[in-house]
Amino acid sequence: MKGMLAMAQQHYIKYLRDVKDQSISQIAEQTGVNWRTAKKYADCSDWNKAERPLRGKFPIMEAYREQVDTWLIEDQFRLRPKKQRHTAKRIYDRLVSEFGFAGSDRTVRYYVAKRKLELQIEKSEPYIRLEHPGGEAQADFGTFQAIIGGELVERKMLILSYPYSNAAFVFVTPKENTECFLEGLRQLFEMCGGVPNRIWFDNLSAAVVSVGTDGKRKLTDEFQRFALHYRFQPVFCNPAQGNEKGHVENKVGYARRNWCVPLPVANDMEQLQNVINQQALEDLKRLHNAKGVLQQELWEQEKIKLLELPLVSYEAFRLEF
Template identity: 45%
Template sequence: MLAMAEINYIRHEANRKGSAYTEIAKKLECDPRTVKKYAEMEDFSPETKPPQVRGARVMDPVKPILDAWIQEDFQKKKKFRRTAKRMYEVLVEDYAFKGSDRTVRNYVAKQKIKLAEEVEQAALPLEAKPGTAQVDFGEAPFLHDGKQIVLPYLVISFPFSNAFLFQVFPAQNKECFMEGLKRMFHYIGGVPKAIRFDNLSAAVKKVLPNGERELTEAFQNFVLHYE
């Protein structure tokens, strides 16, 4: 780009003295097309570029999906959890994701650390007292009709005696959760004095900042029935 003094020289020589563009270009050691451009230019006001409208970040639409998968997998054994690579593949196949696998891997790793810290901070101490129990969902391979299949199971354990009961179900939902508890209570002939639930989504709707739990409506009604 030429300096303003050179531009003024071009316009003076070309427009007032009638010098040829090639002659002026030779003196300034520049291209004759540059001389022509500035000699014929009418508007010297600064060029304003339109503001850039940035599209939505590629990760924003899929973050809620990844968060839900990470939350679900956190309640499963490690060998049954989705890998970040598998999450990326499903996003591409089912959600037309256009981002990179590295972006997904970084986000998943960060969210797993964040979730682990939240769970650790909200964890309640489990005391091995008589009459107390712990309830959780898990997954394991079972032999059914000669084939090995992975099914969820609900387990209630008693830390004081190291005893436990479990019930296999087709899904990890609130219906199976409460049906399993009902059967176990019937089998043992009562309800434990205190039960710890490991933030199961079927029982706990939200972990509050003070460590309290907001229960799901269905489980709250279930609790009231057994009080």
């Protein structure tokens, strides 16, 4: 061990020193530790553990550690529902039935308890910001024209874009009302194969009833239920600050210029959706303009950070007499 500070705190102090270039005094003041402790971690160059390696404590677990860690990490970082996460008993039963594990359930329980504690520390906020970019999205509507059934019509596109990979997915809808908005998000989540951890929105009326003078928003009941159902955190731009979600706004313009010129032609809305989907998938094959890597590769990296889809889809509808 390197002292009494949690690993996340040690990591944050090192981040302030190396990335933010803060002095020892600034770090001590910001983190609430004394100067000597701040210097110890800020200028540390040897992070080897002083304790015995895990191999000595769990020799029979050595061949199964990677598999058990995979199950635990999937539960922790993909935020699976509590009732659908692995218990120590479930892990023991799977090891026995799937891998022929010959150890005791007590050994598995002890190892799982230790790793769950360690994973909670690793999952703290500073660690996520430094080591786990991606998995966040921005959403916005755009208007475009198309020819459907031989008739020129105006339609809306709801775009969900991912700044990390530059991937974008589109749902075509006739309106921007609450039902179309929520149905569009549901369809987009299913196209992505998961749910973003956080989504940035404008203060659109389909989600926001009002914005108070203190900046607090009153959300529609339907949108709140939808966000709880899919477990994402909604984030709203400050009024008149659309640049806070500039990625999706740029993507709306990009989609109109590149995927809707010339005007898309389709027999019906379903075919139009397929045409736009194909354009979005083809766009993933180009290089990311800043990272020099195929967007498809970055998207594959980002996809694993999405939350799992719920077992039951949300049904957006309105009852009227």
